[in-house]
Amino acid sequence: QRPPPLFLPPLRRIVRQGNFAEWFGSRSWAIKKNALKRAKKLALLVDCPDSPSEDLKSCLKQKPAQTLLEQLAYFQGTDNLGELAPFAPVVENTSATAFLDTNPFQLMMEGKVHDVPWITSVVTAEGVFLTGFLQPLLEEVNERWAEIFPDVLDLSDSLDASQIETVPKELLDYYLGAGEDINRKNFKKFTQIV
Structure with missing residues:
Protein backbone atom coordinates (compact mmCIF):
# COMPACT_ATOMS: atom_id res chain seq x y z
CA GLN A 1 0.00 0.00 0.00
CA ILE A 31 -6.39 16.98 15.09
CA LYS A 32 -8.66 18.44 17.76
CA LYS A 33 -12.30 19.32 17.42
CA ASN A 34 -13.77 21.99 19.70
CA ALA A 35 -10.36 23.63 20.09
CA LEU A 36 -11.83 27.00 21.00
CA LYS A 37 -13.84 25.40 23.81
CA ARG A 38 -10.62 23.88 25.19
CA ALA A 39 -8.72 27.16 24.81
CA LYS A 40 -11.46 29.05 26.68
CA LYS A 41 -11.38 26.48 29.48
CA LEU A 42 -7.59 26.84 29.76
CA ALA A 43 -7.88 30.63 29.70
CA LEU A 44 -10.31 30.65 32.62
CA LEU A 45 -8.09 28.24 34.59
CA VAL A 46 -5.12 30.63 34.34
CA ASP A 47 -7.06 33.89 34.79
CA CYS A 48 -7.13 34.95 31.15
CA PRO A 49 -10.16 36.36 29.34
CA ASP A 50 -12.02 33.80 27.25
CA SER A 51 -12.98 36.35 24.60
CA PRO A 52 -12.30 37.96 22.27
CA SER A 53 -9.97 35.33 20.81
CA GLU A 54 -7.10 37.77 20.29
CA ASP A 55 -7.12 38.72 23.99
CA LEU A 56 -7.33 35.06 24.99
CA LYS A 57 -4.35 34.17 22.77
CA SER A 58 -2.30 37.16 23.89
CA CYS A 59 -2.85 36.40 27.57
CA LEU A 60 -2.03 32.68 27.21
CA LYS A 61 1.23 33.58 25.44
CA GLN A 62 2.26 35.60 28.50
CA LYS A 63 1.77 32.70 30.92
CA PRO A 64 4.78 30.58 31.94
CA ALA A 65 4.82 27.13 30.34
CA GLN A 66 4.78 25.51 33.79
CA THR A 67 1.53 27.31 34.64
CA LEU A 68 -0.09 25.97 31.48
CA LEU A 69 1.25 22.44 32.03
CA GLU A 70 -0.18 22.37 35.54
CA GLN A 71 -3.65 22.72 34.02
CA LEU A 72 -3.46 19.55 31.91
CA ALA A 73 -5.09 17.48 34.64
CA TYR A 74 -8.30 19.43 34.01
CA PHE A 75 -8.38 18.08 30.45
CA GLN A 76 -7.76 14.41 31.17
CA GLY A 77 -11.35 13.27 31.14
CA THR A 78 -12.75 10.87 33.68
CA ASP A 79 -10.49 10.66 36.74
CA ASN A 80 -7.37 11.30 34.66
CA LEU A 81 -7.95 8.09 32.70
CA GLY A 82 -8.23 10.12 29.57
CA GLU A 83 -6.78 11.79 26.59
CA LEU A 84 -3.33 11.26 25.21
CA ALA A 85 -3.03 14.82 23.93
CA PRO A 86 -5.68 17.31 25.05
CA PHE A 87 -4.07 19.98 22.89
CA ALA A 88 -2.96 19.32 19.32
CA PRO A 89 -2.98 21.06 15.95
CA VAL A 90 -6.29 22.52 14.88
CA VAL A 91 -7.86 23.29 11.54
CA SER A 121 7.09 4.04 10.12
CA VAL A 122 4.62 2.73 12.64
CA VAL A 123 5.31 1.18 16.01
CA THR A 124 3.37 -2.02 16.65
CA ALA A 125 2.56 -1.20 20.27
CA GLU A 126 2.23 2.54 19.79
CA GLY A 127 -0.77 2.63 22.14
CA VAL A 128 1.42 1.54 25.06
CA PHE A 129 2.28 5.22 25.46
CA LEU A 130 -1.18 5.55 27.03
CA THR A 131 -1.97 2.01 28.17
CA GLY A 132 1.33 1.86 30.06
CA PHE A 133 -0.06 4.49 32.41
CA LEU A 134 -3.29 2.51 32.70
CA GLN A 135 -1.65 -0.88 33.38
CA PRO A 136 -1.76 -0.58 37.20
CA LEU A 137 -5.46 0.33 36.90
CA LEU A 138 -6.62 -2.40 34.50
CA GLU A 139 -9.28 -3.74 36.86
CA GLU A 140 -10.80 -0.25 37.21
CA VAL A 141 -10.45 0.40 33.47
CA ASN A 142 -12.30 -2.86 32.77
CA GLU A 143 -15.10 -2.05 35.23
CA ARG A 144 -15.54 1.49 33.91
CA TRP A 145 -14.73 0.91 30.22
CA ALA A 146 -18.15 1.99 28.93
CA GLU A 147 -17.83 5.24 30.89
CA ILE A 148 -14.22 6.14 30.15
CA PHE A 149 -13.59 4.84 26.64
CA PRO A 150 -14.62 8.10 24.89
CA ASP A 151 -11.92 9.95 26.84
CA VAL A 152 -9.30 7.20 26.58
CA LEU A 153 -9.75 7.00 22.80
CA ASP A 154 -10.40 10.74 22.35
CA LEU A 155 -13.83 10.11 20.85
CA SER A 156 -15.88 12.39 23.12
CA ASP A 157 -16.43 14.89 20.32
CA SER A 158 -17.04 12.26 17.63
CA LEU A 159 -19.68 9.82 18.84
CA ASP A 160 -23.41 10.31 19.26
CA ALA A 161 -25.39 8.87 22.19
CA SER A 162 -26.36 5.63 20.42
CA GLN A 163 -22.72 4.93 19.52
CA ILE A 164 -21.58 5.56 23.09
CA GLU A 165 -23.98 2.79 24.12
CA THR A 166 -22.72 0.18 21.62
CA VAL A 167 -19.13 0.97 20.65
CA PRO A 168 -17.34 0.06 23.93
CA LYS A 169 -18.52 -3.57 23.86
CA GLU A 170 -17.96 -3.84 20.10
CA LEU A 171 -14.36 -2.68 20.54
CA LEU A 172 -13.63 -5.17 23.31
CA ASP A 173 -15.28 -8.03 21.42
CA TYR A 174 -13.31 -7.24 18.26
CA TYR A 175 -9.89 -6.73 19.84
CA LEU A 176 -10.00 -9.01 22.89
CA GLY A 177 -12.54 -11.63 21.82
CA ALA A 178 -16.24 -11.95 22.64
CA GLY A 179 -16.90 -11.60 26.36
CA GLU A 180 -13.24 -11.03 27.31
CA ASP A 181 -12.24 -8.51 29.99
CA ILE A 182 -9.43 -5.98 30.02
CA ASN A 183 -6.69 -7.56 32.15
CA ARG A 184 -2.95 -8.29 32.25
CA LYS A 185 -3.40 -11.47 30.19
CA ASN A 186 -4.67 -9.53 27.18
CA PHE A 187 -2.84 -6.25 27.80
CA LYS A 188 -1.17 -6.37 24.36
CA LYS A 189 -4.56 -6.78 22.68
CA PHE A 190 -5.96 -3.90 24.76
CA THR A 191 -3.03 -1.74 23.64
CA GLN A 192 -4.06 -2.36 20.01
CA ILE A 193 -7.37 -0.61 20.70
CA VAL A 194 -5.54 2.57 21.57
Whole structure:
Protein backbone atom coordinates (compact mmCIF):
# COMPACT_ATOMS: atom_id res chain seq x y z
CA GLN A 1 0.00 0.00 0.00
CA ARG A 2 1.35 3.40 -0.99
CA PRO A 3 1.72 5.83 1.95
CA PRO A 4 -0.33 9.01 1.89
CA PRO A 5 1.41 12.05 0.40
CA LEU A 6 2.54 15.13 2.24
CA PHE A 7 -0.32 17.54 2.75
CA LEU A 8 0.78 20.72 4.52
CA PRO A 9 -0.02 23.46 1.96
CA PRO A 10 2.33 26.13 3.42
CA LEU A 11 5.28 23.77 2.92
CA ARG A 12 4.40 22.82 -0.65
CA ARG A 13 7.02 25.10 -2.25
CA ILE A 14 9.94 23.96 -0.08
CA VAL A 15 9.41 20.27 0.75
CA ARG A 16 10.86 17.74 -1.69
CA GLN A 17 10.65 14.60 0.47
CA GLY A 18 9.69 13.64 4.01
CA ASN A 19 10.28 11.26 6.89
CA PHE A 20 7.51 10.78 9.46
CA ALA A 21 7.36 8.67 12.58
CA GLU A 22 3.79 7.74 11.64
CA TRP A 23 0.86 8.91 9.58
CA PHE A 24 -0.43 11.33 12.20
CA GLY A 25 -3.29 12.78 10.16
CA SER A 26 -5.25 9.56 10.57
CA ARG A 27 -5.04 9.44 14.38
CA SER A 28 -8.07 10.55 16.40
CA TRP A 29 -5.89 12.62 18.72
CA ALA A 30 -3.87 14.27 15.96
CA ILE A 31 -6.39 16.98 15.09
CA LYS A 32 -8.66 18.44 17.76
CA LYS A 33 -12.30 19.32 17.42
CA ASN A 34 -13.77 21.99 19.70
CA ALA A 35 -10.36 23.63 20.09
CA LEU A 36 -11.83 27.00 21.00
CA LYS A 37 -13.84 25.40 23.81
CA ARG A 38 -10.62 23.88 25.19
CA ALA A 39 -8.72 27.16 24.81
CA LYS A 40 -11.46 29.05 26.68
CA LYS A 41 -11.38 26.48 29.48
CA LEU A 42 -7.59 26.84 29.76
CA ALA A 43 -7.88 30.63 29.70
CA LEU A 44 -10.31 30.65 32.62
CA LEU A 45 -8.09 28.24 34.59
CA VAL A 46 -5.12 30.63 34.34
CA ASP A 47 -7.06 33.89 34.79
CA CYS A 48 -7.13 34.95 31.15
CA PRO A 49 -10.16 36.36 29.34
CA ASP A 50 -12.02 33.80 27.25
CA SER A 51 -12.98 36.35 24.60
CA PRO A 52 -12.30 37.96 22.27
CA SER A 53 -9.97 35.33 20.81
CA GLU A 54 -7.10 37.77 20.29
CA ASP A 55 -7.12 38.72 23.99
CA LEU A 56 -7.33 35.06 24.99
CA LYS A 57 -4.35 34.17 22.77
CA SER A 58 -2.30 37.16 23.89
CA CYS A 59 -2.85 36.40 27.57
CA LEU A 60 -2.03 32.68 27.21
CA LYS A 61 1.23 33.58 25.44
CA GLN A 62 2.26 35.60 28.50
CA LYS A 63 1.77 32.70 30.92
CA PRO A 64 4.78 30.58 31.94
CA ALA A 65 4.82 27.13 30.34
CA GLN A 66 4.78 25.51 33.79
CA THR A 67 1.53 27.31 34.64
CA LEU A 68 -0.09 25.97 31.48
CA LEU A 69 1.25 22.44 32.03
CA GLU A 70 -0.18 22.37 35.54
CA GLN A 71 -3.65 22.72 34.02
CA LEU A 72 -3.46 19.55 31.91
CA ALA A 73 -5.09 17.48 34.64
CA TYR A 74 -8.30 19.43 34.01
CA PHE A 75 -8.38 18.08 30.45
CA GLN A 76 -7.76 14.41 31.17
CA GLY A 77 -11.35 13.27 31.14
CA THR A 78 -12.75 10.87 33.68
CA ASP A 79 -10.49 10.66 36.74
CA ASN A 80 -7.37 11.30 34.66
CA LEU A 81 -7.95 8.09 32.70
CA GLY A 82 -8.23 10.12 29.57
CA GLU A 83 -6.78 11.79 26.59
CA LEU A 84 -3.33 11.26 25.21
CA ALA A 85 -3.03 14.82 23.93
CA PRO A 86 -5.68 17.31 25.05
CA PHE A 87 -4.07 19.98 22.89
CA ALA A 88 -2.96 19.32 19.32
CA PRO A 89 -2.98 21.06 15.95
CA VAL A 90 -6.29 22.52 14.88
CA VAL A 91 -7.86 23.29 11.54
CA GLU A 92 -8.09 27.06 11.16
CA ASN A 93 -10.56 27.35 8.32
CA THR A 94 -11.36 31.01 8.97
CA SER A 95 -7.82 32.37 9.07
CA ALA A 96 -6.07 33.80 6.02
CA THR A 97 -2.72 32.86 7.58
CA ALA A 98 -3.69 29.36 8.69
CA PHE A 99 -0.99 26.72 8.68
CA LEU A 100 -3.66 24.04 8.40
CA ASP A 101 -6.94 25.17 6.85
CA THR A 102 -8.48 21.75 6.12
CA ASN A 103 -8.37 18.42 7.93
CA PRO A 104 -5.32 16.51 6.60
CA PHE A 105 -7.33 13.34 6.06
CA GLN A 106 -9.88 15.27 4.00
CA LEU A 107 -7.10 16.84 1.92
CA MET A 108 -5.67 13.42 1.23
CA MET A 109 -9.04 11.94 0.25
CA GLU A 110 -9.69 14.84 -2.14
CA GLY A 111 -6.24 14.57 -3.71
CA LYS A 112 -5.32 18.11 -2.65
CA VAL A 113 -1.85 17.22 -1.48
CA HIS A 114 1.75 17.75 -2.48
CA ASP A 115 2.72 14.30 -3.69
CA VAL A 116 6.38 13.82 -2.72
CA PRO A 117 8.42 10.73 -1.77
CA TRP A 118 8.47 10.06 1.93
CA ILE A 119 9.35 7.39 4.44
CA THR A 120 7.02 6.53 7.27
CA SER A 121 7.09 4.04 10.12
CA VAL A 122 4.62 2.73 12.64
CA VAL A 123 5.31 1.18 16.01
CA THR A 124 3.37 -2.02 16.65
CA ALA A 125 2.56 -1.20 20.27
CA GLU A 126 2.23 2.54 19.79
CA GLY A 127 -0.77 2.63 22.14
CA VAL A 128 1.42 1.54 25.06
CA PHE A 129 2.28 5.22 25.46
CA LEU A 130 -1.18 5.55 27.03
CA THR A 131 -1.97 2.01 28.17
CA GLY A 132 1.33 1.86 30.06
CA PHE A 133 -0.06 4.49 32.41
CA LEU A 134 -3.29 2.51 32.70
CA GLN A 135 -1.65 -0.88 33.38
CA PRO A 136 -1.76 -0.58 37.20
CA LEU A 137 -5.46 0.33 36.90
CA LEU A 138 -6.62 -2.40 34.50
CA GLU A 139 -9.28 -3.74 36.86
CA GLU A 140 -10.80 -0.25 37.21
CA VAL A 141 -10.45 0.40 33.47
CA ASN A 142 -12.30 -2.86 32.77
CA GLU A 143 -15.10 -2.05 35.23
CA ARG A 144 -15.54 1.49 33.91
CA TRP A 145 -14.73 0.91 30.22
CA ALA A 146 -18.15 1.99 28.93
CA GLU A 147 -17.83 5.24 30.89
CA ILE A 148 -14.22 6.14 30.15
CA PHE A 149 -13.59 4.84 26.64
CA PRO A 150 -14.62 8.10 24.89
CA ASP A 151 -11.92 9.95 26.84
CA VAL A 152 -9.30 7.20 26.58
CA LEU A 153 -9.75 7.00 22.80
CA ASP A 154 -10.40 10.74 22.35
CA LEU A 155 -13.83 10.11 20.85
CA SER A 156 -15.88 12.39 23.12
CA ASP A 157 -16.43 14.89 20.32
CA SER A 158 -17.04 12.26 17.63
CA LEU A 159 -19.68 9.82 18.84
CA ASP A 160 -23.41 10.31 19.26
CA ALA A 161 -25.39 8.87 22.19
CA SER A 162 -26.36 5.63 20.42
CA GLN A 163 -22.72 4.93 19.52
CA ILE A 164 -21.58 5.56 23.09
CA GLU A 165 -23.98 2.79 24.12
CA THR A 166 -22.72 0.18 21.62
CA VAL A 167 -19.13 0.97 20.65
CA PRO A 168 -17.34 0.06 23.93
CA LYS A 169 -18.52 -3.57 23.86
CA GLU A 170 -17.96 -3.84 20.10
CA LEU A 171 -14.36 -2.68 20.54
CA LEU A 172 -13.63 -5.17 23.31
CA ASP A 173 -15.28 -8.03 21.42
CA TYR A 174 -13.31 -7.24 18.26
CA TYR A 175 -9.89 -6.73 19.84
CA LEU A 176 -10.00 -9.01 22.89
CA GLY A 177 -12.54 -11.63 21.82
CA ALA A 178 -16.24 -11.95 22.64
CA GLY A 179 -16.90 -11.60 26.36
CA GLU A 180 -13.24 -11.03 27.31
CA ASP A 181 -12.24 -8.51 29.99
CA ILE A 182 -9.43 -5.98 30.02
CA ASN A 183 -6.69 -7.56 32.15
CA ARG A 184 -2.95 -8.29 32.25
CA LYS A 185 -3.40 -11.47 30.19
CA ASN A 186 -4.67 -9.53 27.18
CA PHE A 187 -2.84 -6.25 27.80
CA LYS A 188 -1.17 -6.37 24.36
CA LYS A 189 -4.56 -6.78 22.68
CA PHE A 190 -5.96 -3.90 24.76
CA THR A 191 -3.03 -1.74 23.64
CA GLN A 192 -4.06 -2.36 20.01
CA ILE A 193 -7.37 -0.61 20.70
CA VAL A 194 -5.54 2.57 21.57
